[in-house]
Amino acid sequence: MTTESGSSEPVDYIERTRSQYDALGYPPYTWVHNTESPPFTPLSKPLDRARVGLICSGGIYARGQIAFHFKDDTSYRKIAMRTPRHELRVTHFAYDLEDARRDPAVVFPARTLTGLADAGAIGSVADYAYTFMGGIYSSRKVREVLAPRLVAECIRDEVDVVIMVPV
Amino acid sequence: MSSARSITASVNPPRAVYLDYPLGHTAGHPNDLAEQRHIMIDTLRALETIQVPGTIVPLRYRWSDDDSWKETAMRPRKNSMGGSESRDDRITRHAEPQYQLDDDRLAADPGCPTCIFPEG
DSSP states (O other), X not given: OBOTTSOBOOOXXXXXXHHHHHHHTOOOOOXXXXXXXXXXXXXXXXXXXXXXXXXXXXXXXXXXXXXXOSSSOOOEXXXXXXXXXXXXXXXXXXXXXXXXXXXXXXXXXXXXXXXXXXXXXXXXXXXXXXXXXXXXXXXXXXXXXXXXXXXXXXXXXXXXXXXXXXX | OXXXXXXXXXXXXXXXXXXXSOTTOTTOSTTOHHHHHHHHHHHHHHHHHOOSTTEEEEXXXXXXXXXXXXXXXXXXXXXXXXXXXXXXXXXXOOSSOOOSSHHHHHHOOTTOTTEEOOOO
């Protein structure tokens, strides 16, 4: 189980989900499997001049917003990148929320990015981050409905790169 | 950023970093701001170093001194009698908003302009 770096092998979540579904008597989960070479855009400017966006799928919302429901929820929230920590909330059906509720930055690293922008390590952060609830069974809805909207938001925000944080 | 290497490899995004932490900690340990910062710097650096589409760069951080968390991650649990009956430990899927705090429900703006519900 030990690799050259001294750490053990990654958890194979695909295999574990298969076992879990088998044990529950569910039909097998169909993972997204892309075999073609992904589109690749090189970084257009140095990081200390780049404007950085953020998209997170951990079910984060801000107080005052409508929370996520869990039934194939394809909605998203626009959250000011500098929202105070005490106004951030996390709801999701499929992972242990304890640490994310204690410190939302573990699944929503807006504070980390704004800190790096303030320190000059990156050029700037976008005014807003985007969040959704990642447990959406329909990959078609994600591909055809949700993703194009998020891409349009990022283009409008004129970001150079986007950090994506799934859970 | 990813903590699920097999899933990320299957999705095959243009570039990724992999952090070998339990799900729900994609950007680091809670309240460890220094570590979160280092992880993000390493993530941003990968944007500069990755040249080959589909590359997943492993980040050299360890969740804890031992890897016992990996044994229980997403494994069907034994029932309380120690038998082999498993159960789904996920929360039921609801069609209504699931607020973290009851007070959030009262604070929520029904016409919330930053809550976007795409058609389809």
